Amino acid sequence: MSILAIHPGAYYHIESLEAPRYADHFDRLVRPEDLAAERLEEHAVVLIPCRTPADRMEEHKPQLRAYLDNGGTIIATGESESQLFLPGISFTPQSTNFWWWLTPGADLGVRITKSEHSLFERLAQRDITWHLHGWFDVPNGAEVLAVNGEGKPILYIDEVTTKGRMVITSLDPFFHHGSHFMPATTRFLDGFLPWMRETLDKDPA
Numbered sequence: 001m002s003i004l005a006i007h008p009g010a011y012y013h014i015e016s017l018e019a020p021r022y023a024d025h026f027d028r029l030v031r032p033e034d035l036a037a038e039r040l041e042e043h044a045v046v047l048i049p050c051r052t053p054a055d056r057m058e059e060h061k062p063q064l065r066a067y068l069d070n071g072g073t074i075i076a077t078g079e080s081e082s083q084l085f086l087p088g089i090s091f092t093p094q095s096t097n098f099w100w101w102l103t104p105g106a107d108l109g110v111r112i113t114k115s116e117h118s119l120f121e122r123l124a125q126r127d128i129t130w131h132l133h134g135w136f137d138v139p140n141g142a143e144v145l146a147v148n149g150e151g152k153p154i155l156y157i158d159e160v161t162t163k164g165r166m167v168i169t170s171l172d173p174f175f176h177h178g179s180h181f182m183p184a185t186t187r188f189l190d191g192f193l194p195w196m197r198e199t200l201d202k203d204p205a
Contacts, residue, residue: 003047004040008032008052008053012051015178016189025196032053036060040066041070044201046064047075049080057084058084061086065162067164068161069164074164074165075166075196076167078169087162088139096133110154113146127191130182135147135150137153173185
């Protein structure tokens with residue numbers, strides 16, 4: 001199979017998706033406007049990176065749902081308002097403290113909730129800790145992997161809403177890595193993208 005990444009074209013998408021560090025993790029890049037011409041069933045994973053404008057994705061909502069109902073996998077990272085174009089997502093924004101670590105002894109409160117999950121063979125808690133944009137009310141039966149300081153989900157896997165799989169997070173690693181700001185986000189992608197390739201890039205049939 002293969003991995004398709006949506007490419008909205010901002011500077012941080014170019015750096016994250018096209019630069020040599022991660023380019024080999026994606027088999028095909030496509031603008032949101034060109035998604036309708038894609039045969040999504042040919043791809044094991046569709047990745048929607050941080051800050052993909054929802055108004056460029058909403059017209060593809062039926063196509064994305066059909067792909068999921070056929071057993072496909074969609075990954076959606078933060079600040080893309082994924083609830084507007086993906087099913088079963090309930091998101092609550094929260095105020096973001098961009099400079100919390102400047103306070104001695106500060107703790108953002110992010111916690112891994114399922115350390116035995118295969119993703120955390122590659123990621124530690126510090127690799128998912130930079131700042132927070134919001135949290136989710138997850139459907140019953142979804143697998144919560146990480147929470148904020150109030151115990152609200154910020155990273156989860158949903159295999160109950162559709163016949164496929166959604167990996168949903170409010171974390172925004174592509175934006176920060178592509179902006180060369182916050183080393184934790186690069187560590188996150190260093191672990192997450194190989195996990196995506198090795199674990200999720202499989203024929204759904």
